Amino acid sequence: MSDLTWRRPISTWWWLRKRTYFVFVMRELSSLFVGWFVVFLLLLVRAVGRGDAAYHDFLDWADSPVVIAVNVVGFAFILLHTVTWFGVTPQAMALRVRGKPVPAPVVIAGQYVGLAVVTAFIWWLVTR
Amino acid sequence: MTKRRVLPLVWMAFSGGGVTSAMFLPVLVFLFAFAFPLGWIDPPSGEHLRAILGNPLTFLVLLGIFTIMLVHAAHRFRYTLYDGLQLKWRWQIALLCYGGAVVGALAAFLILATAMG
Numbered sequence: 001m002s003d004l005t006w007r008r009p010i011s012t013w014w015w016l017r018k019r020t021y022f023v024f025v026m027r028e029l030s031s032l033f034v035g036w037f038v039v040f041l042l043l044l045v046r047a048v049g050r051g052d053a054a055y056h057d058f059l060d061w062a063d064s065p066v067v068i069a070v071n072v073v074g075f076a077f078i079l080l081h082t083v084t085w086f087g088v089t090p091q092a093m094a095l096r097v098r099g100k101p102v103p104a105p106v107v108i109a110g111q112y113v114g115l116a117v118v119t120a121f122i123w124w125l126v127t128r
Numbered sequence: 129m130t131k132r133r134v135l136p137l138v139w140m141a142f143s144g145g146g147v148t149s150a151m152f153l154p155v156l157v158f159l160f161a162f163a164f165p166l167g168w169i170d171p172p173s174g175e176h177l178r179a180i181l182g183n184p185l186t187f188l189v190l191l192g193i194f195t196i197m198l199v200h201a202a203h204r205f206r207y208t209l210y211d212g213l214q215l216k217w218r219w220q221i222a223l224l225c226y227g228g229a230v231v232g233a234l235a236a237f238l239i240l241a242t243a244m245g
Binding site for chain 2: 029
């Protein structure tokens with residue numbers, strides 16, 4: 001029997017046609033760098049656990065041009081992820097307080113407050 | 129377990145990982161990928177970092193956030209390959225992505241447990 005569910009093939013490069021499509025794919029690609037930074041931080045933890053020499057070797061490695069270049073690109077993707085993730089949260093999650101829906105700007109602002117608290121705490125913990 | 133029971137868990141981990149990576153990664157990456165290696169800020173001593181990593185609470189928090197961040201990355205990258213690049217090897221991609229996240233989570237457990245001492 002022939003398959004009647006034929007669908008028009010979509011080009012591999014469909015996301016280059018419109019700016020919104022491009023941003024969508026870039027946003028999704030941030031996942032690759034989330035994975036990369038987990039690996040990067042685990043390498044740091046491993047080096048710290050192995051002693052001061054390994055820790056300093058890690059910092060030297062992280063200072064090499066290739067790693068810096070990858071991390072600059074990765075950091076841009078992480079910031080894109082943070083901004084876009086906070087932006088869509090009100091649409092993805094209908095938050096209610098005492099039966100009343102929380103307005104979207106409040107949900108978004110709340111997340112930036114969370115970001116500020118986490119950032120300040122980690123900064124203090126690591127550099128004190 | 130059936131697909132119906134596993135999928136909501138994957139989606140929950142995906143959302144949780146999305147929030148934690150949005151909140152934790154900017155400061156961690158800024159400090160450890162730029163500020164300390166490039167000397168913008170004096171790096172903390174190894175002893176200070178080992179003291180932080182030696183706390184069981186640090187172990188639990190880092191293991192938790194690393195694991196859900198890996199699930200988030202795996203789940204999202206899977207759909208980037210399906211929809212973005214229109215790749216058709218569906219189960220191979222799923223195996224590669226989620227398998228990578230499981231291997232990463234096990235590695236995180238071993239590395240954090242070893243560093244805790």
